[in-house]
Structures are given as C-alpha cells and as structure tokens.
Amino acid sequence: MSAVPNPLLETTGLPLFDVIRPEHVSPAVDTLLADASAALERAVGPDVPADYDALSAVLDVATEKLGRAWGAVSHLNAVADTPELRAAYNENLPKVTEFYTRLGADERLYAKYKALHQSPAAAILSPARRKALSNAMRDFVLSGAELQGADKERFAAIQARLAELSQTYSEHVLDATDAFAYYASEAELDGVPDDVKQASRAAAQAEGKEGHKLTLHMPSYLPVMQYATQRALRERLYTAYITRASELGEPARDNSAVMREILALRQEEAQLLGYRNFAELSLVPKMADTPQQVGEFLRDLARRGRPHAEKDLAELREFAAGELGIAELKAWDMAFASERLKEARYAFSDQEVKMYFTEDKVLTGLFKIIETLFDVAIRPDGAPTWHPAVRFFRIERGGELIGQFYLDPYARNGKRPGAWMDDVRGRWKRPEGRLQTPVAHLVCNFAAPVNGKPALLTHDEVTTLFHEFGHGLHHMLTRVEDIGVAGISGVEWDAVELPSQFMENFCWEWDVVKHMTAHVDTGAPLPRELFDKMLAAKNFQSGLQMLRQVEFSLFDMRLHAEPGSEVMPVLQQVREEVAVVRPPAFNRFAHAFSHIFAGGYAAGYYSYKWAEVLSADAYSAFEEAGVFDPATGRRYREAILEAGGSRPAIESFKAFRGREPRIDALLRHQGMA
Numbered sequence: 001m002s003a004v005p006n007p008l009l010e011t012t013g014l015p016l017f018d019v020i021r022p023e024h025v026s027p028a029v030d031t032l033l034a035d036a037s038a039a040l041e042r043a044v045g046p047d048v049p050a051d052y053d054a055l056s057a058v059l060d061v062a063t064e065k066l067g068r069a070w071g072a073v074s075h076l077n078a079v080a081d082t083p084e085l086r087a088a089y090n091e092n093l094p095k096v097t098e099f100y101t102r103l104g105a106d107e108r109l110y111a112k113y114k115a116l117h118q119s120p121a122a123a124i125l126s127p128a129r130r131k132a133l134s135n136a137m138r139d140f141v142l143s144g145a146e147l148q149g150a151d152k153e154r155f156a157a158i159q160a161r162l163a164e165l166s167q168t169y170s171e172h173v174l175d176a177t178d179a180f181a182y183y184a185s186e187a188e189l190d191g192v193p194d195d196v197k198q199a200s201r202a203a204a205q206a207e208g209k210e211g212h213k214l215t216l217h218m219p220s221y222l223p224v225m226q227y228a229t230q231r232a233l234r235e236r237l238y239t240a241y242i243t244r245a246s247e248l249g250e251p252a253r254d255n256s257a258v259m260r261e262i263l264a265l266r267q268e269e270a271q272l273l274g275y276r277n278f279a280e281l282s283l284v285p286k287m288a289d290t291p292q293q294v295g296e297f298l299r300d301l302a303r304r305g306r307p308h309a310e311k312d313l314a315e316l317r318e319f320a321a322g323e324l325g326i327a328e329l330k331a332w333d334m335a336f337a338s339e340r341l342k343e344a345r346y347a348f349s350d351q352e353v354k355m356y357f358t359e360d361k362v363l364t365g366l367f368k369i370i371e372t373l374f375d376v377a378i379r380p381d382g383a384p385t386w387h388p389a390v391r392f393f394r395i396e397r398g399g400e401l402i403g404q405f406y407l408d409p410y411a412r413n414g415k416r417p418g419a420w421m422d423d424v425r426g427r428w429k430r431p432e433g434r435l436q437t438p439v440a441h442l443v444c445n446f447a448a449p450v451n452g453k454p455a456l457l458t459h460d461e462v463t464t465l466f467h468e469f470g471h472g473l474h475h476m477l478t479r480v481e482d483i484g485v486a487g488i489s490g491v492e493w494d495a496v497e498l499p500s501q502f503m504e505n506f507c508w509e510w511d512v513v514k515h516m517t518a519h520v521d522t523g524a525p526l527p528r529e530l531f532d533k534m535l536a537a538k539n540f541q542s543g544l545q546m547l548r549q550v551e552f553s554l555f556d557m558r559l560h561a562e563p564g565s566e567v568m569p570v571l572q573q574v575r576e577e578v579a580v581v582r583p584p585a586f587n588r589f590a591h592a593f594s595h596i597f598a599g600g601y602a603a604g605y606y607s608y609k610w611a612e613v614l615s616a617d618a619y620s621a622f623e624e625a626g627v628f629d630p631a632t633g634r635r636y637r638e639a640i641l642e643a644g645g646s647r648p649a650i651e652s653f654k655a656f657r658g659r660e661p662r663i664d665a666l667l668r669h670q671g672m673a
Contacts, residue, residue, distance in 0.1 A: 006031075008069045014404075014439065015072040015424065018384035025073055025088035032066040033099050039063070044108035050115035052129055057431035060483060063103070068425055070096050075422060075441060080386045081174060081414040090167060097163040101156045104143025113137060128646035132484035135285075135645075142284060147272060155272050158265050165262050166598040169245075170416065172253040173592045176216075176244040178413050179253075182236060183211040191229040193351045196220070199450045216241050217411040219447030225335040226350065231326075238332035239586070246588035255591040259567050262597055267563045279561035282603035286494045287610065287649060291561040294606050295554065301609060302550045302578040308543025308672055309580045316341060316541075331583045338541060346537040348530055350458050356517040356526040357462055359409065359446070359455040365516020366469060369506055373633035374477060374641070376402060387412075389448065395476055403427075403438045403476030409455065409465075411445035418594070419444040419464050421471035421500075426489055429481035438487055440472045453520055459534065462516075463507045470503035471496075477637060478644040490645025493604050497611035498618065498649070499641060505619040505669075508538060509627050539671030544581065546670065551579050553606040556596045560603035614653055616665035621657060 007016035008028035039062035048054050070092075077089045103109070116122060117137055125133065140146075144155040183204055189197055189212055200212035200220060207213065214220050214237060221237055228234050245255040266278040275281040279291040288294050320326040320337040323344065329337060343349045367378040381394040381404055390408045394401060406424070411417075424439035444465060449455045457465070474496070475487035484490055506512045510531055517526035555574045559565050567590050575582060583589070595601040618636065625632040639656035653661055667673045 008032075008072060011065045011068050014383045015068070016384050017072065017076070017386040020072060020076065022082070022084040022088040025085075025092055028069055029066075029073075029092045029095060032062075032069055033095060036062040036066045036099060036103075040103060040106065040109065044106065044112060048112075050112045050119060051121065052116060052125060052133070053431065055112065055116070059109075061431060064425075064428070064483065066096075066099075071422075071424065075424075076386055078416045079408055079414075079443060081416075086171065090164075093163055093167060094160055097160050098156070101143070101159040104139065105145045105147065105152060105155065107145060110140045110145040113140065126482075128480050128482045128485050131490065131646050132482050135484060135490050138285065142273065142281070144273065151272055155269065158269050158272075162262065162265050162269075165258050165265070169255050169258050169262070170594060170598040172245040172255050172258070173594055173598075174414075174416055176249060176253045176592070177417055178215075179250070180216045180240045180244075182214045182240075183209055184214055184233060185211050188212075188230050188233050189224075189228065191227045193223055193227060193354075195447070195450065195453075195456060196223040196227075199447060202450060216244065217417065218445055219411050222335070223351075225332070226339040228336070231333070234332040234336060235330070242331070242583070243586060243588050244592045246591040248586060248588060255597070256567075259590065259597060263559065263565070263567075266560065266602065277561050277563050279557055279603040282560060285492060286604065286607075287492045288494055288606070291557055291603070294557050294610075295561075297610065298550050298554050298557070298606060299578075302547060302554075304667065304672055305543050305546035305550065306578075306580070309547045310543070312541045312544045313580050319344070331581075331587065334581070342537055342540055346533045346540070348533045348537075350460075353526070353530065353534060354456050354458045355520050356524075356530075357457040357459065358518055358520055359449075359457060361518045362457055362462055362465065362516045363407075365512065366466060368515060369512055369628075370469070370473065372628055373630070374473070374637050375630075375634070376477070401437050403440065405440040405442055405472055405476065408441065408443045409446050410448040412448070415443075415445065416594075417445055419468050421468045421475065423475055423487070426475070426483050427478050427481060427486040428483040435481065438476045438478065440475045442468050442472050444468065456520060459507065463504050466503040466507055467500045470500035473503070473641055474499040474644070477641040479642040480644045480646045482646070485645040487644045492649045493600075494607040494610045495614065495649030495653075497607055498614045498653070501608075501612050501615035502618050502636075505615075505622075506627070508535065510535075511627060542670045542672065546672075547578055547580060549609055551575060552593070553609060554578060555590070556593075556601070556605040557603055559596075613663050613666050614649075614661050616669050617661045618653070618656060619669075620665040 006024050006028045007019045008024050009031060010016055039058050042048060043055055043059040048058055073089055073092070077085055113133070113136055117133055122130070122133060144152055147155050184200070189200075196219075197212060200214055203213035204211055214224060216237070221241060224237050225234055243249050245253050247254045247256050270276070270278040270281040273281060277291070283290065283294070288297070316337055317329050319341045320329050320333060324337060324340060326333050326337060339350065371377055375397060377396045379394050379396065381392045383392040383404070383406070385392065385406065387408065389410050390406055392406050393404065395403045395405075420443050422441040422443070424441060425436060427438040428436040430436055444461070446455060446457055446461050471488065474491070478487040480486040488496055510528065513531055514525055518524070551574055554577070555571050558574060559567065559570050562570070571590055596605055601607065618640070621636070622629065622632055636656055640652050643652045643655070664673065
C-alpha cells in the first residue's frame with residue numbers, strides 16, 4: 001500500500017473513481033481523520049484567533065478534504081455496492097460519525113465561534129458569511145455542544161448507532177430488491193411492451209436461464225404492473241415489492257426492529273436537546289415552525305384533494321368492472337386498470353409516448369433549455385468514472401468553468417433504487433485563494449439500452465431527470481463562495497425541492513417537448529396531437545396522487561411527533577384519516593421508505609408538497625412572461641439558484657416573485673383550482 005499513492009488522498013482534482021478499491025478506504029480514512037482531529041486541536045488552541053478566515057483556513061480545509069474522500073466512498077457504496085466495499089464502508093462509518101459528532105459538540109470550538117459571533121468583526125462580515133455563522137451557532141446547539149457529562153456521551157452514542165442503523169436499513173432494502181427474480185414464460189408476459197420483454201429475455205439469457213427475468217427494479221417492475229394482462233403475475237410482483245425488507249420476507253433483511261430502534265433513538269436525541277419530540281427538533285432549521293403547522297398544511301391539502309380522489313377512484317372501479325372484468329379492484333390492479341382507463345379516455349399509452357423519448361434527444365433538449373434560460377453552455381467532459389455507462393459534463397459561461405456533473409442513468413444490481421443528486425464538492429473561495437468550482441452526481445435508475453437501440457424514457461422518467469437536474473443547477477449555478485451556504489448547503493430542507501420541482505414544469509411545455517423527441521425507429525418528433533392528449537391526461541388521477549403524498553407526509557410527521565408510536569398502527573390511522581385507497585393488510589410500505597429512515601427526510605417528507613407550492617408559484621412567473629423569457633430566467637437564476645443558502649429561502653422567493661408565495665398556482669397546475 002505504501003508504494004502506491006492512495007487515490008482517496010488525492011483531493012485536489014476530481015475523484016479517481018476508476019482506481020478506488022475497498023482496501024484504500026481504511027488507510028485513507030485513518031489518515032484524513034488524524035489530520036482533521038489535529039486541525040480541530042489547532043483551531044481551538046491559542047494560535048488561531050476567533051476570526052472567520054483563520055478558523056476556515058485551519059478547520060474547513062481539513063474537514064472538507066475528509067468530507068470529499070468519505071463522500072466518494074459513500075457514493076460508490078450507493079451506486080456500485082460489493083461485499084468488499086460494503087465491509088470497508090461499515091468498518092469506517094463509526095469512525096467518521098464519531099469525528100463529526102465530536103466536532104459538532106466541541107465546547108472549545110463552540111466558545112471560539114461564540115466569541116466570533118459576538119465580536120465587532122461579525123457585524124461587518126458579508127451577508128453570506130453572517131448567514132453561515134448564524135447557521136453554525138444553531139448547529140452547535142443541535143449537535144449537543146451545550147450538553148454536559150453523561151448526556152453528552154449518550155448523545156454521541158446515539159449518533160453512532162443511528163448512522164449504523166440507517167446504513168443497515170438501506171442495505172436491507174437494496175438486498176431485498178436485488179434478491180428477487182422471477183423467470184416468467186412468454187405467455188405470462190402477455191401485454192408487456194416489447195422493449196421490456198427483450199430486456200428481460202436478455203437478462204435471463206445472460207444467466208443461462210429460460211424465459212424472462214423479472215426483477216423489482218423499476219424498469220422491470222413498473223411495466224409489468226401497468227401492462228401485464230396476467231393478474232396472477234401482477235399479484236406475485238406486487239406482493240414481493242411491497243413486502244421488501246419486512247418480516248414477511250427473509251428474516252435477515254427485516255427492517256421492523258431497525259425502524260423501532262431508529263424512532264426510539266431519535267426521540268431520545270430530541271429530549272436530550274430539550275425538545276418534546278423529534279419532529280420539533282427536525283423543524284428547527286426548516287421553514288415550517290411546528291409539527292401542528294405542517295399537520296394543518298397537509299390536512300388542508302387532503303381536504304382539497306379528497307373530492308377529486310374519490311371521483312378518480314369511483315371512475316377507476318367502474319371502468320375496471322365494466323371494461324376489464326375486474327369486479328373487485330385490488331392493489332395489484334391499480335396501475336394496470338389506470339393505464340387502460342387512460343388509454344381509453346385519452347387514446348394513447350405511456351408506452352406509445354416512450355418511443356419518442358430517446359435518451360440522447362431528451363438530454364439535448366434538457367441542455368438546450370438550461371443554456372437558453374440560464375445563459376450557460378453544457379459540454380461533454382472527461383473524468384474517471386465507476387461504470388462504463390456514466391458520463392461527465394461541464395457547464396461554462398463566457399468560456400469560464402462554472403460547474404461539472406456526472407450522469408449515471410441506468411438501473412443495475414448493486415445500485416440503490418430511486419433517483420438523486422449529490423454533491424462531489426461545493427463552490428468555495430478556498431483560504432489559499434483559489435476558486436473551487438462545484439461538481440455534482442446526478443443518479444437515476446432508467447432501463448439501459450438493449451439490442452443496439454437507444455435507451456427509452458417514459459414521460460415520468462423524463463420528469464424525474466428534469467427534477468434531479470433542478471437540484472444539480474441549485475448546486476452548480478451558485479455564485480456564493482462560502483462553502484457552508486453555497487449551492488444547496490444551508491438551504492432549508494423544506495425549500496430545497498423548489499428548484500427541482502420547478503424544472504418538472506418544462507416537461508409539459510410543447511415548445512420544450514417538441515425539441516426533445518425523436519421516434520426510436522423513424523426519428524419523427526412527437527406529434528402535436530399526441531402531446532395534446534398527454535396534456536389532457538396531465539391531471540389524470542391527480543386527486544389520488546395528492547392524497548398519496550399527503551399520506552406519506554402525515555405518516556412521517558406523526559411518527560416523529562408522537563413518541564412511542566408503532567409504525568404499522570400509525571400508518572393505518574393515517575390511511576383511515578386521509579386515504580381513499582386501502583392497500584392489503586400485508587402491505588409493508590414503511591419497511592422500504594428509505595427517504596425517512598435512511599435519507600435525511602425524517603419529519604421532513606412534507607417538504608415535497610411544501611416546496612411544490614413555492615415551485616408552482618415561481619413557475620407561474622414564466623407562464624406570465626413566456627417560458628423562454630430571458631429576463632425572467634435571469635431573475636430566477638440570480639434570486640434563487642445563485643443565492644443558494646446565503647439567505648432564508650423565503651427571502652430568495654420574495655426577491656424573485658416580489659411577494660409571499662400563494663397556493664393558487666399549485667391547485668391550478670393539478671386541476672383543482
């Protein structure tokens with residue numbers, strides 16, 4: 001090891017993803033932790049004054065280096081999981097968690113920041129630095145810096161255990177998803193689209209097996225649920241999917257006890273910090289003030305959405321009984337019957353639309369919008385990657401590099417389900433004077449190309465890509481140069497979805513869509529007539545969708561606001577209150593609800609609906625001025641994207657919109673005005 005440089009210690013350029021190996025992790029982490037610990041001791045010592053630049057030069061440099069290396073390991077753990085990498089990650093997770101817990105709770109460092117905060121120098125800091133300092137003061141308290149003795153020790157132990165449990169939860173979901181395979185016959189796949197059948201046949205052949213390999217990864221699972229005429233096949237896959245990581249499956253992958261312990265520890269953490277419950281603690285750095293306020297917001301949405309949802313369900317039941325011969329609609333019939341009803345009502349199918357959304361054409365169209373609205377250029381770039389399918393791009397303005405991003409589009413074993421944006425590094429005017437430009441990961445789980453044809457995206461997947469790109473733009477287009485509040489750093493969690501949900505709106509604009517479609521066989525653009533049908537169907541079942549999101553959000557908030565709650569009973573109570581669709585008793589949705597148990601959305605899932613009010617209202621400015629209006633694009637870029645976390649999100653919103661947000665645009669966009 002000593003003869004070969006450790007790639008995780010090379011943090012001046014881009015991560016060396018192609019040569020990072022599991023055996024590099026422990027030596028690198030140990031070295032960087034020792035450096036960061038030494039920097040902490042130096043920062044709290046007499047030689048470093050209570051000065052913003054002095055503290056940053058010592059502490060931020062060391063912790064940022066550690067964060068970037070550990071970020072690379074965490075990223076690989078999410079997109080290229082192997083038993084060896086998982087073992088290395090899990091071996092080092094407690095050490096990294098312990099350091100960050102110790103850093104956040106260090107009384108000496110807190111005292112130095114207090115001195116800085118109270119000094120005359122603090123008053124003349126830039127607005128961005130004042131915000132970063134204010135956030136730091138708040139975060140010290142939330143990290144246990146004011147706790148003493150046994151309470152402080154217990155707080156640290158809780159952080160370590162929560163990190164471990166969160167990782168275990170994720171592993172159970174990933175392993176349960178990867179473990180399932182069903183080899184279906186050709187007859188069983190009646191109704192399933194040809195491209196899905198070709199991919200499933202190729203997957204089976206690659207293993208030397210007969211038939212078609214079906215999995216619980218979305219590109220395989222969802223088309224079966226939407227199109228397979230064989231009800232028994234749909235029931236088989238639904239049952240496997242909705243019982244993942246629960247007591248109804250492999251005992252070693254059951255998340256039941258993991259969830260109970262996570263909730264108990266979060267409650268204990270909140271009480272140690274002086275809060276009645278974890279929901280109150282979670283809301284401290286968010287826009288919303290109290291769990292009650294969030295509950296009222298969600299219940300208001302439920303009231304508004306309920307009549308629409310009841311109508312949606314009644315129509316679906318009537319259609320299923322009359323046209324499909326399904327007398328009693330079951331959970332595994334919902335997607336199938338909905339797709340058939342949509343086809344009957346609007347005379348098109350998702351599959352028909354998908355043939356026009358070839359991956360490269362979609363990307364070209366997406367890049368064109370960004371270039372037009374935000375005055376940038378996006379170009380292919382080169383960097384080491386973790387998989388041959390991963391691509392790398394750069395964003396420039398006037399020849400100047402602004403940011404770069406990796407795009408990892410396809411589902412595969414060993415890759416966490418879902419879609420996300422993550423940062424590789426943030427924008428930062430480094431203490432030594434160099435400007436560091438931001439780099440992002442954009443990760444999706446689309447179906448890979450098959451038989452030499454380009455990858456095809458459903459319109460929902462196009463929307464997902466735009467969504468994650470919105471997060472990426474928030475991270476990469478920032479002009480703030482203080483690392484703690486640049487890009488998405490320091491943005492309230494319930495506002496962080498504003499730029500992502502904002503971008504989704506462009507997927508419903510003809511002037512956008514016509515430039516990013518080309519039929520996979522003929523190259524013809526999407527016909528206007530077909531787009532008009534899509535637009536007519538845009539709010540198809542929007543009532544059901546609204547109540548589904550409210551259900552998830554209210555479940556999450558109640559679970560964290562009501563100490564001692566049991567997961568399944570709370571979920572049942574929430575469904576009785578707001579849902580119109582009742583899933584079967586064996587439904588174990590919560591056991592794979594990674595957002596709140598392993599993804600940072602604990603007592604924060606409501607953020608999607610909260611930020612949707614902001615994003616719909618922001619987008620209505622473009623509807624008023626013209627979708628490609630450069631002046632509106634510039635105002636949005638400057639007020640929201642470039643400002644990052646350097647001021648409260650409501651101030652950024654008002655700087656763009658000139659007023660407080662209103663709910664009208666959201667209701668109008670969802671056909672509920």
